[in-house]
Amino acid sequence: MAQHSGKAIYLKNYPAGMPTEALFELRAAETPAPGPGEMLCRTVWMSVDPYMRGRMRPDVKSYIPPFSLDRPLEGGAVSQVMESNIEGYQPGDYVVDYTGGWKEYYLSRGEQTHKVDPNLAPLSAYLGVLGMPGMTAWAGITQILKPKEGETLFVSGAAGAVGSVVCQLGKIKGCRVIASAGSKAKCDWLVNEAGVDVALNYKDYKNAAELTKALAEAAPKDVDCYFENVGGMHLEAALHCIALGGRIALCGMISMYNLTEPEPGPSNLINLVARGALMRGFIVSEYMAKAMEFAAEVAPLLAQGKIKFQESVYEGLDKAPEAFIGLFKGENFGKAVVRVGPDRI
Ligand SMILES: NC(=O)c1ccc[n+]([C@@H]2O[C@H](COP(=O)([O-])OP(=O)(O)OC[C@H]3O[C@@H](n4cnc5c(N)ncnc54)[C@H](OP(=O)(O)O)[C@@H]3O)[C@@H](O)[C@H]2O)c1
Known part of the structure; x- marks a missing residue:
């Protein structure tokens, strides 16, 4: 299969103080066809989260490395598998992937990935209340x-x-x-x-x-x-x-x-x-080994309407910087998510 043309967001410089949209750049990005042990995914929803600000401080020791200025940014996403060379993942599957954010297409090795059920909850909920x-x-x-x-x-x-x-x-x-x-x-x-x-x-x-x-x-x-x-x-x-x-x-x-x-x-x-x-x-x-326990407790509460949630939805990858900055200005209500592509194609 051929490579995929899409877009991705880069950070041009690390912010000092409150980030501004001028620090981000939407660029064309080519994603090659998946090799052995890889799958091609298209990002459907991406998450913006406060911890990403910590990844914009290259001078501070943290549990997660700083963002590189030479590669697209990354973050949590709900994506759809388009082509797969990984056993257990089929085209059409929906996955949560912790590198799929800030881009339209990407290759995943399935290492920080798990499948999600689109019939159990709205896909975006896997970045919020169920994520x-x-x-x-x-x-x-x-x-x-x-x-x-x-x-x-x-x-x-x-x-x-x-x-x-x-x-x-x-x-x-x-x-x-x-x-x-x-x-x-x-x-x-x-x-x-x-x-x-x-x-x-x-x-x-x-x-x-x-x-x-x-x-x-x-x-x-x-x-x-x-x-x-x-x-x-x-x-x-x-x-x-x-x-x-x-x-x-x-x-x-x-x-x-x-x-x-x-x-x-x-x-x-x-x-x-x-x-x-x-x-x-x-x-x-630290508690990821207990993820099934979390899902077993919270998913039924959500299904029974005992837990409610709000979302602030930003339409389009180009709105991701605005969504991210909005976190620090109280502009989001509930979970801030960015719709990068349609749920189904
Ligand atoms: N330890 C972990 O593993 C972990 C994981 C996820 C998140 N977190 C942390 O949990 C917190 C909430 O994260 P979230 O994802 O749920 O974000 P969020 O609450 O959905 O969004 C951020 C909210 O913080 C409030 N805020 C922003 N600046 C503020 C300020 N100067 N003073 C008071 N409130 C301010 C705003 O609401 P208002 O309108 O109320 O100001 C804003 O809507 C963050 O501190 C995040 O870093 C930690």
């Missing part, structure tokens, strides 16, 4: 926080891809859930659709002291579990309100990803000592 963000939420809840019925769970970044699943798993496990998000519309969705008990619009609070006061009022029995997505004043407020024996799962700190100067740490870390509380960071890949 890496959903698994992250599930891992933080079930493996670190382990909330008990009647406990109070505080969630920052609560209307996002990870946070919205955390909130709903918390409710299912019988917690009082206090959510924080950055707009009235997001807070309304959290209360009316996700079923949280209190939603705080953090933009109503000028500083950590104000947010702390609001959180303390919402959590009169203190915060047993805090799921951290944001950092900064959210962590300070959570540390102030953390209960005796409380648990904090550090999933991410998006408020810091575009800072050019480091932010001072929280002033009240000592509360972990006095309250015998645990604070633990994690990366979802």
Whole structure:
């Protein structure tokens, strides 16, 4: 078979501070015919995720290497197999592939790939509630926080891809859930659709002291579990309100990803000592061996309508930089996904 002509997005330079669209370039890209042990895939949906900003910092040691400026960017995608020289993959199969993003066609060796069922859920859901963000939420809840019925769970970044699943798993496990998000519309969705008990619009609070006061009022029995997505004043407020024996799962700190100067740490870390509380960071890949357990718990909840999700859909590969930058401006509601090609051809 001949090579495939398509497009792919490159990063021209690493950003300093908030990324801009000028840093990205859409270029023509040729994908050769698959060789032995390879398959040709066309990207249907691609994910934009906050961790990608970390891959744009070549000077920072991380669990994942920085993006190269000489190759197309990569990231999670739902793709369709077009030609396959890999046993077990047939043309027409849909796969989630962790390199398929930011391009229209690519060769996969099937190494970071698994098949998905297009009849079980919308394809894009495999990048959100049934994908890496959903698994992250599930891992933080079930493996670190382990909330008990009647406990109070505080969630920052609560209307996002990870946070919205955390909130709903918390409710299912019988917690009082206090959510924080950055707009009235997001807070309304959290209360009316996700079923949280209190939603705080953090933009109503000028500083950590104000947010702390609001959180303390919402959590009169203190915060047993805090799921951290944001950092900064959210962590300070959570540390102030953390209960005796409380648990904090550090999933991410998006408020810091575009800072050019480091932010001072929280002033009240000592509360972990006095309250015998645990604070633990994690990366979802640590728990990948439990992916079947996650799917077995969350897929039925989704099918039964017990977990709801929102998506911000961007149409076309050329919109991927805008979708990515929107993550840091609160422009997405739920999971941000980019439609690169039609579901079926
Ligand atoms: N540890 C892991 O393995 C892992 C895996 C996936 C994600 N994460 C982390 O989990 C967090 C959420 O990721 P996600 O994929 O679910 O993204 P997301 O929440 O869907 O999108 C990012 C959201 O963050 C909020 N935000 C952006 N800048 C902010 C700021 N300065 N202060 C407060 N909120 C801000 C915005 O919502 P508002 O409108 O509410 O501001 C925005 O919509 C991130 O920190 C990410 O790095 C970690």
